[in-house]
Amino acid sequence: MSRSPVGLRSLIPADIELIYFPFGGRAKAIRLIFETAKIPFKDTRVNGQAYGALQRSGELPLETLPILKVDGKLLSSQSGAIVRYAAELAGLQLVGSTSVFRGEEIVATIDDVSALCMKFYESADEDVAKNGADLIASGVPFFAERIESILSNNQHDGPFVNETLSWVDIYVYSNLGPGTNFDDIVLSLGGSTPAQVLAAFPRLTALLSAVGHIPAVAAHK
Numbered sequence: 001m002s003r004s005p006v007g008l009r010s011l012i013p014a015d016i017e018l019i020y021f022p023f024g025g026r027a028k029a030i031r032l033i034f035e036t037a038k039i040p041f042k043d044t045r046v047n048g049q050a051y052g053a054l055q056r057s058g059e060l061p062l063e064t065l066p067i068l069k070v071d072g073k074l075l076s077s078q079s080g081a082i083v084r085y086a087a088e089l090a091g092l093q094l095v096g097s098t099s100v101f102r103g104e105e106i107v108a109t110i111d112d113v114s115a116l117c118m119k120f121y122e123s124a125d126e127d128v129a130k131n132g133a134d135l136i137a138s139g140v141p142f143f144a145e146r147i148e149s150i151l152s153n154n155q156h157d158g159p160f161v162n163e164t165l166s167w168v169d170i171y172v173y174s175n176l177g178p179g180t181n182f183d184d185i186v187l188s189l190g191g192s193t194p195a196q197v198l199a200a201f202p203r204l205t206a207l208l209s210a211v212g213h214i215p216a217v218a219a220h221k
């Protein structure tokens with residue numbers, strides 16, 4: 001074990017393993033938090049066959065990924081718990097009641113956007129163009145407006161939700177930044193870029209840019 005970046009708050013286990021599929025999805029924010037805080041972890045990315053084997057072994061309480069193991073033992077099978085645990089170890093947790101409710105409101109709103117994107121993937125072939133146009137014109141902007149409004153009430157001039165980086169900033173980037181479902185959908189539809197879809201939301205855009213410029217985030221694969 002070693003000390004967390006913020007000192008005495010949490011002890012960092014020596015053996016952390018995150019198991020997920022070989023794409024970002026629900027693991028992206030968790031990976032980025034560990035990488036940003038330089039917390040060593042085993043980033044196990046399994047294919048469909050290995051996932052099937054894990055399921056059969058009884059190692060997945062909910063039959064889903066991600067799971068987090070510490071010292072070889074299952075710690076959590078819920079991405080929401082894992083991402084907050086990672087944030088705690090990284091010294092990137094929200095601190096203080098105002099910051100908690102503003103940050104968690106943004107996280108919940110980002111989850112609304114993600115749900116919308118997942119719903120889009122269920123579109124019948126003949127509805128893809130219309131559903132895609134709706135997603136870009138009104139679906140995502142509806143929720144982005146709410147996030148913009150929360151960020152507009154910041155009591156500081158920086159780009160992040162709080163004065164300094166927190167896991168919420170990384171979570172926003174992990175769901176709206178490059179390589180996300182949102183990004184893939186907009187690019188696959190053609191016509192506009194993800195940046196254009198979010199251009200009406202300058203604070204959200206600045207947050208995405210600031211997180212994307214963190215060296216560990218820029219280097220992430």
Ligand SMILES: N[C@@H](CCC(=O)N[C@@H](CS)C(=O)NCC(=O)O)C(=O)O
Nearest residue numbers: 025026063064065066077078079080
């Ligand atoms: N509540 C869980 C849901 C996890 C979840 O749905 N994982 C998906 C991948 S994003 C999964 O494992 N799907 C495989 C399957 O259901 O066959 C969490 O957030 O951790």
